[in-house]
Amino acid sequence: MRSMKPAALIFDVDGTLAETEELHRKAFNAAFKEAGLNWIWDCSVYGELLRTTGGKERITVYANLIGEKAIDVPTLHRRKTEIYRKMVTSTSLELRPGVKRLIDIAYKQSIPMAIATTTTRSNVDALIAATLGGRVENWFMSVRCGEDVVHKKPHPEVYERVLHDLRVSAHQCWAFEDSRVGLEAALAAGMPTVVTPSLYTQTDDFSGATLMLSDLATPYSALIYRGHAQLHAVPSALIPLFGH
Template sequence: MTLKALLWDVDGTLAETEDHGHRVAFNLAFKEAGLRWRWDSELYGDLLKVTGGKERLLAWLERVDPAAAAAPDAAARMTRLHERKTAIYVDLLTRRAVGFRPGVARLLDDAQAAGLRQAIATTTTPANVTQLIDVTLGGRGHRLFEIVGAGDAVPKKKPAPDIYRWVLERMRLAPHECLAIEDSRMGVEAAVAAGVPVLLVRSRYTGTATIPGTVGDLPSLEGVRLQQLRDWHAKAVQGSAAAA
């Protein structure tokens, strides 16, 4: 089966935005709101087990102040806090030089030149995706990605397969016609549950534990060529067909 599309995760996959981007923005939002919360790198890595910024804030509130988390307005309060965090993050991206991880830009360009379709499947807020694309690719970025599946486009975030199914439906593609590129266990599990072959590219917070179900497990995309992605995809599809 021919590879027709690449489906990209964003944070940690396209760019290392978690530790020096999102985490910093959360802490600045906490300080601005008068909250005595501070997420260091180790704690933030643990909190990334909860996908989605609003969901992460609610999980944190439940951990540090169960009574406040049980209040009727808890979700609304965390939503407002997350909105402010998003604004701070977008501003950080504007003021700081943020680049793609090694190998990403070349693969994006090579895939486009080869006629492969490309899309984004992420849990992050649409504004975050838009700003990252703008600062890294400029105006051509929005022509590069046919579909951007982000934020609350679906009710359940990764590791649920919903965002992949949402993207596939809009691209009118079957799962086996695509290759997902992810950096986290939850992202891999989402792709696998959707039936999409997935390549793991480890990032700052991936850790070293084995993550099953991938077509490959890499420290980065540096030096990786498009033909290698095609080969991994073909091997995965053939393996699935043989197991059926």
């Protein structure tokens, strides 16, 4: 029996499309140094801060944690974003394995694609231009970012907005995430979700995910299903997208 194609594929950005979190961390530290702040976020600190979604929110959480009061969070975050965008355009950043192939297949099969992220639109634009080329709208029918929502992940609002834009039902779409926070948002929106853990999320709890893969180039004959080390077939809707 012929499998039904997904109504849409909806992607998170940082850690899912590309391993960008190290660039973000370095951009934060550069912005802190410029601002005269004696803040250094090492990998351990940044890993903990990633439990909070949104750059401004992370700055606020950290400032409160160390008792720093006189911080102009919007200005500091704006400068961090400028630095990050320059880093993206000046480095040889690549998409994670299998991402470009999946996007190409979906594009050729006329499967709508969208982005649901907590990062800023300017960050998304820079990443897509550097990796896929051209404008983000050339590839994705809906792009919803941190500035589009009141409640960031794990709240499902960003996914709900994308689903509304596309006029599709959640259960007919597939979300692609790399973190527990993102997975919770997608599940709360009612979407089956493929998780590809990234550099900072290897130890997250991904129970509830429909599929957990090391990356999107993983053959469907050797997958981890719902966190258990078992061989399992890809759900029929995704077989045309994942190859052999």
